[in-house]
Every structure is written in C-alpha cells, then in structure tokens.
Amino acid sequence: MTSSRQDAPVPPPRDPESAFGTKQPAVHMPLPITPDLDPPGADRLGLTPEEQAQFREQGYVIKRGLIPKETFQPFHDLWWQQPPARAAKLDPDDPKSWVAPGRHWPEENRWSLPDNWMGKGAWPSPEEERLGANTGERVGRLPHKLTRDVGNYVWRWHGIGHDPAFVRATSAHPNVLYMVEALLGGPIKLPRRNRGIYSVFPRAPDDPETKLGPHMDQSMTEMQAVTYIDDVEPRSGGFTIFPTSPQTLYRTSQQAYNWVATDASQAAMDHIKANVRPIEFCGKAGDVIFCHGWVVHSAGIHEGDRIRKAVIQDFNRVRERSHMRWTAAGKNGGERINCRMDGVFAITDDDGDDPADGVREVTNQWIMDSNEFVLSRREVFADMFEEWNLGQRPVEGNVVAEPPWWEKYGLPLLPSGSVPRGGGGMPAVPLSSVASYEGDGIWRVKSRANNWMH
Numbered sequence: 001m002t003s004s005r006q007d008a009p010v011p012p013p014r015d016p017e018s019a020f021g022t023k024q025p026a027v028h029m030p031l032p033i034t035p036d037l038d039p040p041g042a043d044r045l046g047l048t049p050e051e052q053a054q055f056r057e058q059g060y061v062i063k064r065g066l067i068p069k070e071t072f073q074p075f076h077d078l079w080w081q082q083p084p085a086r087a088a089k090l091d092p093d094d095p096k097s098w099v100a101p102g103r104h105w106p107e108e109n110r111w112s113l114p115d116n117w118m119g120k121g122a123w124p125s126p127e128e129e130r131l132g133a134n135t136g137e138r139v140g141r142l143p144h145k146l147t148r149d150v151g152n153y154v155w156r157w158h159g160i161g162h163d164p165a166f167v168r169a170t171s172a173h174p175n176v177l178y179m180v181e182a183l184l185g186g187p188i189k190l191p192r193r194n195r196g197i198y199s200v201f202p203r204a205p206d207d208p209e210t211k212l213g214p215h216m217d218q219s220m221t222e223m224q225a226v227t228y229i230d231d232v233e234p235r236s237g238g239f240t241i242f243p244t245s246p247q248t249l250y251r252t253s254q255q256a257y258n259w260v261a262t263d264a265s266q267a268a269m270d271h272i273k274a275n276v277r278p279i280e281f282c283g284k285a286g287d288v289i290f291c292h293g294w295v296v297h298s299a300g301i302h303e304g305d306r307i308r309k310a311v312i313q314d315f316n317r318v319r320e321r322s323h324m325r326w327t328a329a330g331k332n333g334g335e336r337i338n339c340r341m342d343g344v345f346a347i348t349d350d351d352g353d354d355p356a357d358g359v360r361e362v363t364n365q366w367i368m369d370s371n372e373f374v375l376s377r378r379e380v381f382a383d384m385f386e387e388w389n390l391g392q393r394p395v396e397g398n399v400v401a402e403p404p405w406w407e408k409y410g411l412p413l414l415p416s417g418s419v420p421r422g423g424g425g426m427p428a429v430p431l432s433s434v435a436s437y438e439g440d441g442i443w444r445v446k447s448r449a450n451n452w453m454h
C-alpha cells in the first residue's frame, strides 16, 4: 500500500456548500471564555506547555491582542459604506439603527457584482431563464450574503475576503502567520483570501431568541481561526465551539486530509452535542481563536446590543492537491451534480438531461482559500497531530507564496469594471471550460493544482 492511497475508494460526491451536521439540537449552553480563563501565555506569541496541552486535548487556543486594533480602522470605515449598511441606514453613532437591519435589505440582492456571468451579462435573478441551469438554481455565494438566522440578521461580507490589504491585516498578519506555523507547522500556504467579515446584529425584542446551530464545515481547512475586529462581550454573538470535537470526529473520517464522514461520524456528532459543553469566545478587537479545522462550531448566542464583527479564516499547509471542488447546476429539469474526489462529474440522462451538454453552469465555494481536494487519500493517522508542530519546533517563517486558486485556473473573482472595493466574487463558468467529455456522461475536470511547484 502506498502512503497516498490514490487507489482508495472514491467517496460519493458532495455539494461544496453543504456543512456536516445532524438533527439533534445542542443540549448545553456555552461557557463564555474571558481572559481570566485562558491558560498562561495568551498575551504572548508562541505556545506555553499549557497551551500546547490545551490544543492537543481540546482543539483550540486563544491569543489576546494578537493584532493591534488600529489595524482594522480602514475596514470599519469601509464597512459603513457598503450597500447593506447604506440600505439599512446604519449609523455608527446610533445603536438603535443596528437592531434587526435586515428588514431594509432587498430580498434578492445582487450588490457589488461584475457583469460576468458565464463570461457575459448580469448575475441572474431567480426568475430568469438561463442557458446553463434550471430557472431558480442557486448562483453560489454573493459578495454580501444576507440572511436571517433564528433571531438575528447576519451579514457575511465575503467580498472583503479577497481584498489584498484586508488579507494582509488579518490572515497574513505576521503575528497570525507566526501562530499558524507554531501550531500547524510549515510549510504554511500564504493566505490569499479569507471568508470575510461576518456581522451578527442585535435582534429586535419580539424576535425569537438565538439558538445554537452546531455543524462542521467539511472543507479542506486544516486550521480555522476567528479574529474579532470589535469587542465581544459574553452572550453577544461570540464564536462558539465544542472543545474536543475535532478529536472525536477525526478518527471517524475515512481520510486524513479530506473529511469523509462515515456512520460513526453521525454518532460522534450526536454524542458531542449531547455531552460537550460548548465555549463562547469573548474578547477584544485583535483577539484571535485558533481551532483545528474539523471543530464543531456555531454562530454564538446574541442577546446583546452591539454588532458582532468577526473575520472567519482558513489555514493550510502546502500540499499536493488535485482538482477544484466544483458543483454543476441542474439543467433541463435534472438535479445538481457535484464533482467527485477523482475529478469526475458523472451525469446521467435519467431526467431527460443531455449528459454531453457542456453549456452548464459550474461554480465552486469561492469564499475559501483552499478550494482543491488534497491529492493524498490516505487514512487517518493514529495521532491526529502527527504532522503538526504544536510548539515542538521553532518558528522560522516557513510560509510559501503559493499562487491563489483563481490565478492557477484563470478564474474571475476580484472586483472588476465599476465594482467598488468590497465586491466581486466568482460567477459560473461553463462545464466545458473546466472539463473534457469522455462519453457515457463522464466529464473529467483538469487539475492545475501543482503546476506551480514543478
């Protein structure tokens, strides 16, 4: 058996936008983690023995004041200028204006998008007939994803996540990269984007109370981090995680690098929600929590009167990867088809759909920094931290400026034309531009993942 096991069974394809969760609700209320509960070392770079042990056993560590809060001022200024803030007439000096602002957002918003759907034209509305998709098919992420969660309105500003200055101020900040190398170990892939700023607004008094929605993201992320750009008090939307959940879930995955859930994973998830008391990350602007990438997490309970503003981030080591995690829109009444881990879209003609039709919208989860499967399909390690650093080796700045996926594949993502800063996002491209047809419904996508290494 080879160590990479590329002959391992191909798991069923999954929608890249789907999270892993089960129906059972969380039983326990979160414990707010304030600085008095941190192990020694939270205010310094590096990892103390107590912090190493906490990461190994619980799957997280919090660093206080890792980024000076002045660093975020330009992005606060930009935040108030963005279309959702303007539409809702949010006023930095009037906290009443921050309550449940989504009442003022248009139901279908397509703010800050370039005119480049399938290479030309506007991003389609839900009613519009499309050449490459069933009417009403989802279009993928938008630069401003605006939703109403149980009680709170949430604005996921993904468009700022590919702003180079924002990435330098957050995910690629030298102190953050230092901690990523201290934990994950090099070579670290230089972050080129993050998921952006997620803002959770105070709820209106007659809206339902916030509830936890525990899940894990089943992406290729090896380490997840959340940075506050504004202070977050207890019960004010603090990012909430289930300590020990990565340890419990890890051993149930079929693979070490690509999360592949099994029946045991479902049982493990139920066990976590029934038995683990979650923690709620509380802190000041510039505080950062680092977690194992397979941590079970949730938006926090928000009963406060401030806007919770956090940057959601993903970190990875440099690895050999395979193709992008694509999904193809359903067409001619057919179902959505997701690309398999071996790079194949298998399209049937069950619904009268023509499998040879390559004029079909494909998209990826463009909010992610790592969008390609890891090439190796090896099984999990006996020690899940086998390859991690966890403070064992000194940090030497082993960060590699791997090109971002949108450059490797020549895909549009960044704001262009008249799109203002904070906008942009990847539209659909035709299946035939990313894959070749081999007959019998088999489309094989091209990988350019590792060309830059050779």
Ligand SMILES: [Fe+2]
Residues within 6 Å of the ligand: 019, 215, 216, 217, 297
């Ligand atoms: Fe998530």
